[in-house]
Amino acid sequence: MKLDKERVLPIIKAALKEDIGKGDITTQALVGKFQSGGAAIVAKEDCVVCGLQVAEWTMAQIDYSVRFKPNCDDGVLVGARKELAFLEGRVASILRAERTMLNFLSFLSAIATRTKKFVDKAKPYGVKVMDTRKTLPLLRYLEKYAVAAGGGSNHRMGLYDQALIKDNHIKALGSMANGQGAKMSLMDMVRTVRNKSLKGTVVEIEVGTIAEFEEVLPAKPDIIMLDNMSPSDIRACVEVRKMAKFKPLLEASGGINLDNIESYAKTGIEMISAGSLTASVKSIDISLETA
Numbered sequence: 001m002k003l004d005k006e007r008v009l010p011i012i013k014a015a016l017k018e019d020i021g022k023g024d025i026t027t028q029a030l031v032g033k034f035q036s037g038g039a040a041i042v043a044k045e046d047c048v049v050c051g052l053q054v055a056e057w058t059m060a061q062i063d064y065s066v067r068f069k070p071n072c073d074d075g076v077l078v079g080a081r082k083e084l085a086f087l088e089g090r091v092a093s094i095l096r097a098e099r100t101m102l103n104f105l106s107f108l109s110a111i112a113t114r115t116k117k118f119v120d121k122a123k124p125y126g127v128k129v130m131d132t133r134k135t136l137p138l139l140r141y142l143e144k145y146a147v148a149a150g151g152g153s154n155h156r157m158g159l160y161d162q163a164l165i166k167d168n169h170i171k172a173l174g175s176m177a178n179g180q181g182a183k184m185s186l187m188d189m190v191r192t193v194r195n196k197s198l199k200g201t202v203v204e205i206e207v208g209t210i211a212e213f214e215e216v217l218p219a220k221p222d223i224i225m226l227d228n229m230s231p232s233d234i235r236a237c238v239e240v241r242k243m244a245k246f247k248p249l250l251e252a253s254g255g256i257n258l259d260n261i262e263s264y265a266k267t268g269i270e271m272i273s274a275g276s277l278t279a280s281v282k283s284i285d286i287s288l289e290t291a
Helices: 005-020 025-030 052-062 091-125 140-149 167-177 186-196 210-219 231-243 261-265
Strands: 036-043 067-070 083-090 128-130 163-165 203-207 223-227 249-253 271-273 286-290
Touching: 005 052, 005 091, 005 140, 025 091, 036 091, 052 067, 052 083, 052 091, 083 091, 091 128, 091 140, 091 261, 091 286, 163 186, 167 186, 186 203, 186 210, 203 210, 210 223, 210 231, 223 231, 231 249, 231 261, 261 271
Parallel strands: 128 271, 163 203, 203 223, 223 249, 249 271
Antiparallel strands: 036 083, 036 286, 067 083
């Protein structure tokens, strides 16, 4: 996944405005306007690096004359004390950009690092690890970029690029029997979404039991999400699929973590989605050290 600069710049500009406001009063008081120097961005712990391009664009928004030299690429696993980039130019400009650059790097590297841990456990079984929509408002594009940098795969970016019939859709449509219209079956929901969507739209539906899986299979959804099901129940669904004429992709989701991911990956499914790739990550310790 390559970053689209036009999508990232508004995020960077908003972050800089939030931090700098009317000006960096401390730096303005202490550092000469044309004082030059260098600084290194250093990882303080092992991590998968992510966000160097964002950091470089952030620096350029403050002062395009500051030289930003990355020493590795996004997606690379580095050890503690690794120098990720070196900056050279006006010290005042570097200090103004410092915290925003580090915030992006620390946050995105944390997502990439966590994702790689999931991917490493699922890879031997040929299972993709995917993200979800559990992201911070306005930062989803960057967070999904970080998942890709960690070796993961992106699920839908939003509500607009893939159909996913979730449990709340199913519950809401089930209530239509209360005088609001005819109750829809799972098969009806899949077929209705398919008929009303643009040709080629991926249609996925979430089920929570083996019975629901068997019910919806004849509707031929592209993907069936097996939500909060045990590995044994998922294996049963895999066996049912083997006997079916139509074989949708299977995705496991709900409560999957580093301790149990292998038990799910062994079941014969193609995909695992985990909200924890992006939700509540602990930022990587990355600092800027002036020369």
